Amino acid sequence: MAIESVVDAVVTFVREHESWAGPVAFIVAFAESFCFLSLLVPGTAILVGIAALLAASGVEAGILIPAILWAGFGGSLGYAASFWLGRYFKDSVHKIWPFTTRPHLITQAEEFFENYGAWGVFLGHFFGPVRAVIPVVAGMFNMREVPFQIANVFSAFIWAIGVIGPSFYLVTFKDEVIAFLAAHQYAVATALLILAIANSIPRPILFVPTLVLVLSLGTLMVLGNGNIPLVFFAAATGAFVGDFYAYYKGILHKEDTRAKWPFTASPKQHADAQAFIASQGTKSLVISKFQGFNRGLVPLEFGTLERPTLPFLGWSAVSAAIWALAMLLPAIFIRALVG
DSSP states (O other): OOHHHHHHHHHHHHHHOGGGHHHHHHHHHHHHHSTTTTTTOOHHHHHHHHHHHHHHTTOOGGGHHHHHHHHHHHHHHHHHHHHHHHHHHGGGGGGSTTTTTOTHHHHHHHHHHHHHTHHHHHHHTTOGGGTTTHHHHHHHTTOOHHHHHHHHHHHHHHHHHHHHHHHHHHHHTHHHHHHHHHHTHHHHHHHHHHHHHHHTSOOHHHHHHHHHHHHHHHHHHHHTTOOHHHHHHHHHHHHHHHHHHHHHHHHHTTTOGGGSTTOOOOHHHHHHHHHHHHHHGGGHHHHGGGSTTHHHHHHHHHHHTTOOHHHHHHHHHHHHHHHHHHHHHHHHHHHHHHO
């Protein structure tokens, strides 16, 4: 079943059985945080849909508290169960599905956990690609139970608030939000520029939140009849500036990977990015814009490899424009259909 079908089915059920919103939020959050189900259940999308549906139905904001509590308990239990499985199976985890077909998930989670330690458990709830694998690795590494559960519970409830709350209030007060953004277009454009720069930095903790914020602000501005050229220019300029900063850092510290702050990547990720550049050439700047972590790592490696500046700047400008257009195109299309 396609992801869209799963989301539609669950949201339709909640629409027809509103009193089940809390238990459904618990089940969805558990599945999103449990290592064997997280790849099958688009939990975040479903919770956003449920929150938006509740807001559209006109219910009071008081329903948010039980929904957030249900989702928080579900997310923390899913994480805890993954942790206990990792502790029990230890070195044989890689023999269990889905890790038999996706061994890179364990490697990515190990690198994330080694970089951030106990904070990795806290941050993991907010980082989709390895969200449910991090607790498995924490169990494999025999992390102490009490610190794990403290980080787990706090982050699960913060995640639940962050997913459900904004969705509910954006739908409830969508006219007011759009009017506010339309009245402060230059401030929004500045925010988009800063977020686009931050999205160019290859740090897992930055990539997903900044991408979501760029998409959200851009979409609201377009659908609210905002200044599309201004929004496009701000997002494209931010992406271009972020690329150039990464390129500059690569040149400056080509012999010292530790000095490439605020960039963090493993030696293998650096090597893979350089191999990608070798195979794709300057086109890799365009392709990498839609490759997650490589989004900022490829410009960095262009500097490390001392590739010529002018071709880099030209392709970076093209890739930044394509990326900004891709961020706004869905909303532009919707606006054209309904307008």
